[in-house]
Amino acid sequence: MGGRVDRRSGGAAGRGLPHTTAEPPKRRPAGRTRRARTVAAWALTALLAATMLLPFLWMVSTSLMSELEIYRFPPRLLPAAAQWDNYPGALTARPFGRYFVNSFIFAVGVVLGQLTTAATTGYAFAKLEFRGRDRLFMLFLSTMMVPAVVVLIPRFLLIDHLGWVDSYAGLISTELVSVWGIFLMRQYFRTVPRELEDAGVIDGAGPWTVFWRISLPLAKPALATLGLFAFIEAWKNLLWPLIVTRSMEMRTVEVGIASFHGLFITNWPFQMAAAVTAVVPIVLLFLFTQRYFVQGIQMTGFR
Amino acid sequence: MSQAGQQRSPDTSVSLVAVEKYFGDVPAIRSLSIEVDSGEFVVLVGPSGCGKTTALRMIAGLEEPTSGEIHIGGHRVDDVEPADRNIAMVFQNYALYPHMSARQNLGFGLKMRKLPREEIDARVRRAAEVLGLAQLLDRRPAQLSGGQRQRVALGRALVREPSVFLFDEPLSNLDARLRVEMRAEIADLHRRLGTTMIFVTHDQVEAMTLGQRIAVLNEGALQQYAAPLRVYQEPANLFVATFIGTPTINTIEGQLATDAGRSVFRASDLTLAFPDAGYTGAAAIGVRPEGLELVNVGASDADLRSTVNRLEPLGNELLVYLDGPGERPWVARVNADSRCTPGELIGIRLDRRRIHLFGGEQQKRLATGTVA
Amino acid sequence: MSVRGRRRVLAAFTYAALVAPILAGLHIVGTTVRRVERHLLRTEAAVAAELVRETGDPQVLQSLFPDRWRISEEIDPTVDQAVVTWDHGGPQARAAIYDADSWSVVGTLHMERPAAGRPGSGLYLPIGTALAVLAAAALLIPVARAWTRAPVRRWLFPLGALLVITIPLASAGWSANARLAETTDARMQVAVQALEALPDRQTVVARPGGVYQLTGLPFMVRDADGNVVFSSLSSAATEDLAALPAPASGTSYADRVAYAVADVGQVRLALLPYAHTNAPTVPLVVLALIGVALAALFAALADLADRPRVFRRNVVAWSFLAPSFLHLVIFTIGPLLFAAWLSLHRWSLIDVARPFLGLANYVSILTDISWWNAIRNTAVFTLHVPASMALALALALIVQRRARGIVFLRALFFLPSITSLVAIAIAWQWMFHDEYGLLNWSLSLVGLGPVHWLTSTETALLAIMLMSVWLVVGYQMVLFQAGLAAIPRDLYDAARMDGAGPWRRFVHVTLPGLRHTLFFVLVTSVIGSFQIFGAVYVMTEGGPLHSTDVAVFHIYEEAWEFFRFGNAAAMSWILFAIIFVVTWLQFRTLERRTEEA
């Protein structure tokens, strides 16, 4: 299994390296313009990187300014003295701790659900033979076309009917299946050689045992990718939590900071402190798991 | 066919009765009937894509026949799951579980059958000793060499103590020397265990050396099912004759006519008479390389003439590659001290007793040996 | 299990799939009718009790409810409002009778069902049930004989199943609807008669809530010119109802507004017909569909009974699939269809009347300027996709060249698209600030601006587009890099040999090699951008002056600000159709062309 991970991520994260070493060093036509172009490319890249980073930095900087300091022209790029109090101030103005707990429960629930359903269903579509398999798969895929907003109202009415509005059950239940995840897992399972499962069958393992003991352990990288995407998608989800939660106690971080934004519209440092707090966990998660993202994108060709 | 000594052991025979397999509309196996006796070593051989793997997978139960019956140990098993057929299979690419150590790989089947731990350990240890794997049990497949992986795969089948072993080209991924070694080991294993074994290969040397009987398949149909020597000496048809034997049998095409109670074969300046085959029309003869004798061009008893293309001295014998006499090049296997040079014009004499005549539907062998 | 056994199991399942929805459907219909009838009886008791209190003369009841009322002295403390109890053989209603001051209870009024003539518990339920059960059994016979024949499996059986299920359900629903309509009439009749039986109707009418207290119905009072002087209905409903012509025979149904009205002098009574509020159409249709689908599925699998291993494999596969499949049906396909159904109705969380409107929602939306404004804004917003793609492609070409630091850079570019959108939108809103924002300050450095980014109708949408480009460009870049890496080096070398410069190499090697990636990014980004919501919700709430009102935000407001779910559902279907067509067009024009290339 290790081999598989390495091969994929090698293609992704380390892509540039083989090229630089493989490129024949002799070929150096018009060295000076070439170097000039390289420098220009670097400069441009750096500039764009700065552009990408700027809003984040600005967010952090503003979150540490005093309320008076921000209303200055020209704006100060850095606070005169970091107002660390903004953080406790903003985060206690609303129950942000609760928001985080809710977002976390929501995201983890969605991740567990999607991992389970995507693994089993993807496996069925990749490896099991049954009548109407391809047509059913097309049906699954075609639902990816349906915009979320079309099913929003009926889903809400259904959840309302079940009495699940403003509960974790209401939040999570609609998100338990990801067709994209099913597609991803199917693609991955198709790369597992059939003989491995056949060997398991001959060894006396039933279909579920083969799935659980042989195929699933081999799909760990795909599961990691799917889990991460599911987590982040759930964390970022605004519309559904906005609609299905009512009380302050059930709000997620996204809904929470959005309403915080409405309430403290002029207190930018507070808002930025809240925003930074919302961004940091995801950024940390992302930095440690970056390769799985790229891997996921490459595995399915699109997101 | 079965030896007297094995009569006592339980029935582990395998038989296929008119088995067919279609993938969609594409036939992979056409009406295949084969009987494998208890304790017999049978080799399925044939060119790539002829359906060997498919046949084996149907015996294993990994694939269902479209029609026909499969019996193992005298019982019909079409509705029996692979796990309950008491068979073990060794796959072409080993199919070792990559995430398990060699020990776990060996023990997986036993664990699935809920054997007690000690029993599993004991059996795994025994199999590991037999195959010389004792030191490697804690490694994963990725940390093993090709030959070692092959042994683990073999061991995985061994520990199960099945009544039938199925091998799907188990040696094709090994280098030449290892292949010879493993071949001997498998033969040895069969001698010791006396279990029924069905071995798929497209390597005819393996087929000839391992099998008590070999079944030659082509395009999903059984061509011949007989002991190796018989297949070599009395091929059922032209396909078998060409497929079995290296270098390939020498053939030439011509016409067959009936004349005075004999079948007379004519091809350019060659005329040969065979016992009446009851067939006239396009036909071919085949002579194995050892059935050729090279003589002087001028020799009066030369049947055919050709030019020497190149020589392959093998030490004990000499292979002489010829440019003709027909469209296809021929080969002669002669004494190592025979003398000839490339480019030389040479006469060929055919060993009359060893000429095969093929003709008719599917180029069946009509006769062997000429008549006066 | 033997072949016979498996066949029996399958047949049993098929039968259950056929019969269960019939029984469940009939049960639903039956309980609905019973519930409504009980409601009518209770209403009659309530009205009667009120009439007695109002007039002080029990005999007025005799003409209204001949021989089915009785007044006893007993005072049952548990009976305050009218209640229905089930006594020997049938429902009976009781209501407390108050004295004229509505102060103390003086007795109890008992009311029975009319002996005959009123819609009773007909025989259709048991007979219909029996017939349906038999028909379902009959359907199994030919099926069991010809399990394997494809036409039977594909067409005849599902068709038969459809008939067997829908005929009893439809007829039950039909007759239930008729009976519910009759009950509605009767209910209205009771109210009308009670009002007419009143000797001094004027005083009751003049008293606030007097009519409602007596009849239990919403009403309006009109002056001699027909102007409404009082109404207990919402203003929209009042307007609708006042416009209805006077009913000829006491009651008039008006489908569009789903009320029955009756006039008693200046008083116009209104009643939501039970037929509209309570006929259980949706559950019946759903049940029928599920039943037919399941029965057809079981029947389609029936020939597998002869092939146990194939049969087992199908069962195993479904054990893997079932959760996802059910989820898909319940939470996606079902809601999709339900949204279509909603879109044909006036449906709101607060109004219980949900009349069928046909295509009226669609017509009004398609002639609604604000909707078209939202669509236009959405389309304009989508123009950021080509811009971001061009930028992303340029970035991918630049960044791919050098290896060191690429991991870090890629992470950086990827970051915006995965972090909290709300947080980012807030940050950008601050950067867009008219006076103290970073952007206007930068512009002022080069002597430009200030631009009223989010506060001017001209630039607000542009500002959001700008942010969106920033948001997605990194993610697109990663995709393009993956695509670029897949183009064989040889192609570039070959082009170089042919003397192609960088531009020609780009046009003739890079672009064709990247076409699938480009296509996928385009299609998915366009689909995504048609569904923009978060940024608008956080930054502008559609403003200023609707200049950033986009489709999803519009739908969101329609549903959760104005509670017009039917309208919102219709809008969402229109959006779906637009996205579908746009995607299809992209496939048509682009994918075909690349195929040819």
Ligand SMILES: Nc1ncnc2c1ncn2[C@@H]1O[C@H](COP(=O)(O)OP(=O)(O)OP(=O)(O)O)[C@@H](O)[C@H]1O
């Ligand atoms: N799952 C399948 N679907 C469709 N066709 C198949 C399938 N498996 C095998 N075939 C076809 O059936 C034929 C026989 O295949 P099989 O694998 O049995 O050949 P083989 O004799 O084992 O060949 P090789 O020596 O290359 O392993 C081939 O033509 C192959 O293309």
Ligand SMILES: [Mg+2]
């Ligand atoms: Mg094979």
